[in-house]
Amino acid sequence: MGPKTKAKSKMPDKILMTGNEAMGEAAIQAGCRFYAGYPITPQNELTAYMARRLNQEGGVFIQAESELAAINMVFGASCVGSRAMTSSSSPGMSLKQEGISYLAGCELPAVIINVMRGGPGLGNIASSQADYFQATRGGGHGDYFTPVLAPFSVEEAVHLTMLAFDLADYYRTPVLVLADAIIGQMMEAMSLPSKSGFKKKILPKNWTLGRTQKRSSSIVRSLFLKEGALEEHNERLRKKWERIRRAEQRSALYRTEGAKYIIISYGSQARIATVAVDILRNQNVKAGLFRPITLWPYPERSLVGIADKIDMVFVVEQSLGQMVEDVRLSLPGKKISFLGRAGGGVPTAKEIVRFVKSKIARKR
Amino acid sequence: MPIMEHKFKRPKSLKDADTHYCSGCGHGILHRLVTQAIDELGIRKRTIGVAPVGCAVVAYNYWDFDCAEAAHGRALAVATGMKRLRPDLVVFTYQGDGDLASIGLCETIHTANRGESLTCIFVNNACYGMTGGQMAPTTVIGQKTTTTPWGRDPKKGDGWPLKVSELLLNLEGVCLAVRCSLSSPKEILKTYQYIKKAFTNQTEGRGFSIVEVLSPCPVIWQKEPVEAMRWVEEHMRKFFPLGAMKDI
Numbered sequence: 001m002g003p004k005t006k007a008k009s010k011m012p013d014k015i016l017m018t019g020n021e022a023m024g025e026a027a028i029q030a031g032c033r034f035y036a037g038y039p040i041t042p043q044n045e046l047t048a049y050m051a052r053r054l055n056q057e058g059g060v061f062i063q064a065e066s067e068l069a070a071i072n073m074v075f076g077a078s079c080v081g082s083r084a085m086t087s088s089s090s091p092g093m094s095l096k097q098e099g100i101s102y103l104a105g106c107e108l109p110a111v112i113i114n115v116m117r118g119g120p121g122l123g124n125i126a127s128s129q130a131d132y133f134q135a136t137r138g139g140g141h142g143d144y145f146t147p148v149l150a151p152f153s154v155e156e157a158v159h160l161t162m163l164a165f166d167l168a169d170y171y172r173t174p175v176l177v178l179a180d181a182i183i184g185q186m187m188e189a190m191s192l193p194s195k196s197g198f199k200k201k202i203l204p205k206n207w208t209l210g211r212t213q214k215r216s217s218s219i220v221r222s223l224f225l226k227e228g229a230l231e232e233h234n235e236r237l238r239k240k241w242e243r244i245r246r247a248e249q250r251s252a253l254y255r256t257e258g259a260k261y262i263i264i265s266y267g268s269q270a271r272i273a274t275v276a277v278d279i280l281r282n283q284n285v286k287a288g289l290f291r292p293i294t295l296w297p298y299p300e301r302s303l304v305g306i307a308d309k310i311d312m313v314f315v316v317e318q319s320l321g322q323m324v325e326d327v328r329l330s331l332p333g334k335k336i337s338f339l340g341r342a343g344g345g346v347p348t349a350k351e352i353v354r355f356v357k358s359k360i361a362r363k364r
Numbered sequence: 365m366p367i368m369e370h371k372f373k374r375p376k377s378l379k380d381a382d383t384h385y386c387s388g389c390g391h392g393i394l395h396r397l398v399t400q401a402i403d404e405l406g407i408r409k410r411t412i413g414v415a416p417v418g419c420a421v422v423a424y425n426y427w428d429f430d431c432a433e434a435a436h437g438r439a440l441a442v443a444t445g446m447k448r449l450r451p452d453l454v455v456f457t458y459q460g461d462g463d464l465a466s467i468g469l470c471e472t473i474h475t476a477n478r479g480e481s482l483t484c485i486f487v488n489n490a491c492y493g494m495t496g497g498q499m500a501p502t503t504v505i506g507q508k509t510t511t512t513p514w515g516r517d518p519k520k521g522d523g524w525p526l527k528v529s530e531l532l533l534n535l536e537g538v539c540l541a542v543r544c545s546l547s548s549p550k551e552i553l554k555t556y557q558y559i560k561k562a563f564t565n566q567t568e569g570r571g572f573s574i575v576e577v578l579s580p581c582p583v584i585w586q587k588e589p590v591e592a593m594r595w596v597e598e599h600m601r602k603f604f605p606l607g608a609m610k611d612i
């Protein structure tokens with residue numbers, strides 16, 4: 001029983017939705033027929049949306065007893081071949097890490113949405129980008145990565161959620177959609193694409209469990225006790241991460257023609273940075289925006305590609321400085337300035353403009 | 365007159381493999397009972413077993429049907445995901461007392477309370493076997509383990525032996541909660557009947573079934589195999605009465 005890809009109910013061309021609901025609908029459109037989740041703000045609308053829509057589509061919705069249970073239910077759903085998803089926000093994501101590590105080790109596809117909020121600890125429910133390290137460095141135990149997609153609008157959240165399912169199935173890996181409270185809560189008009197635009201051919205899942213009628217029995221596992229067997233498994237995984245690193249880097253540019261100064265931001269912060277770029281351009285400061293869409297793999301190729309003509313790089317994040325480390329790794333020797341606010345603080349367009357101009361003035 | 369012949373054959377669901385279990389361990393007997401029940405019910409080709417983290421972690425090396433591993437304590441959550449999507453399959457978990465009653469107790473209670481149509485084989489050996497003999501929630505009072513070197517003592521904050529079957533029996537979603545034992549041929553036969561019942565409950569969609577099995581762990585208990593069987597009879601049964609707590 002593979003995923004049914006066509007959703008039964010039709011959607012109008014342009015619809016108005018919150019990011020949370022839109023990601024839910026995108027999952028349905030992508031053929032997701034299993035969702036398990038545990039309530040946490042600011043992503044509750046997504047869970048509620050899945051409860052309603054999966055019922056209409058004849059899929060399975062479970063309100064799990066915890067994030068641990070939810071991610072492991074998704075593990076089970078993936079074992080039997082369904083496109084499966086869970087979502088949470090930062091504190092819940094800490095609990096999901098165990099399951100994500102097992103999914104990666106067992107090479108099971110799944111989509112996990114994190115609508116980030118402030119931390120550490122219980123933090124608050126305001127927007128934050130403080131889970132960047134956790135998301136882009138595996139997050140759980142063991143040597144693994146997961147593709148991480150960061151939407152900067154409701155429409156892109158839809159697109160990337162659909163893409164996440166394709167990437168997950170194609171590479172047999174869990175994929176993270178790293179949104180934040182602003183993206184989850186804001187409402188925008190958007191159109192629902194019918195496909196993610198992923199070009200590679202996704203093969204039928206011939207590895208799923210529950211098909212013993214047609215073949216000998218099979219096992220899903222991440223345990224390899226024989227000497228050298230785990231190293232071999234890890235080596236195979238490494239090759240997969242390398243393939244993803246080469247093939248799946250995604251990024252976008254905004255007003256970078258002739259730019260001497262570049263701002264690097266992702267997610268809702270990139271949205272704010274576009275406003276800062278417009279203000280700077282109006283003031284004849286040649287600024288542009290580089291916006292990573294995949295946070296892992298980090299789009300270093302395109303970044304390096306534009307860096308030659310750039311005098312100064314400004315990284316702006318809703319954190320104390322996490323993505324900035326990937327920028328430093330991508331652009332060794334480059335002058336990189338960082339502006340960040342944590343704990344629900346969001347650098348405003350004005351703050352970014354002031355910051356960029358003061359750094360330029362100091363350099364002169 | 366035809367000659368009566370009874371061949372003692374290995375169930376198809378049980379692979380022809382040497383197990384890693386210690387001699388006198390209950391897992392060997394229990395694997396036999398579970399696989400024989402699956403064969404007898406003719407469900408081998410639509411069964412998925414979910415292995416625990418514990419001594420039975422590689423049970424799938426001995427079982428010849430589809431299997432998955434689960435993280436420590438999460439077997440019932442994994443099984444829930446499978447069964448909800450594929451009600452046509454027979455999904456069961458096989459878990460130790462650390463797995464099911466300690467780290468996974470939340471999953472255990474909620475899976476049972478949702479009345480998931482699953483079969484749960486719960487191996488109660490009163491200790492953590494795989495990690496070298498620490499106290500389990502089911503360790504009996506006075507029992508020495510590496511983490512209760514003077515014996516489990518509720519007065520010291522070690523708590524009392526956790527009675528999982530009794531804990532679950534009041535949940536509406538549970539249709540079978542029974543405690544069995546591997547301590548004698550008679551009890552083994554009873555265990556077999558209840559395992560079959562637990563699978564039949566699932567194929568008939570009756571709810572959540574748990575078969576708790578008191579199982580000898582001679583190595584951790586530091587007893588000869590026969591002595592270990594006696595220890596189940598004499599010590600474990602005092603704390604863990606046998607029989608069906610609920611069977612509807």
Ligand SMILES: Cc1ncc(C[n+]2csc(CCOP(=O)(O)OP(=O)(O)O)c2C)c(N)n1
Binds near residue numbers: 418459460462464495
């Ligand atoms: C998250 C996590 N914590 C701890 C362990 C280590 N560990 C492996 S098996 C086990 C206990 C197993 O005991 P039990 O479930 O009673 O099974 P038994 O070995 O006695 O059959 C523990 C704590 C682990 N693998 N994963």
Ligand code: SF4
Binds near residue numbers: 387
């Ligand atoms: S430690 Fe105990 S439960 Fe584990 S294999 Fe040995 S006897 Fe069996």
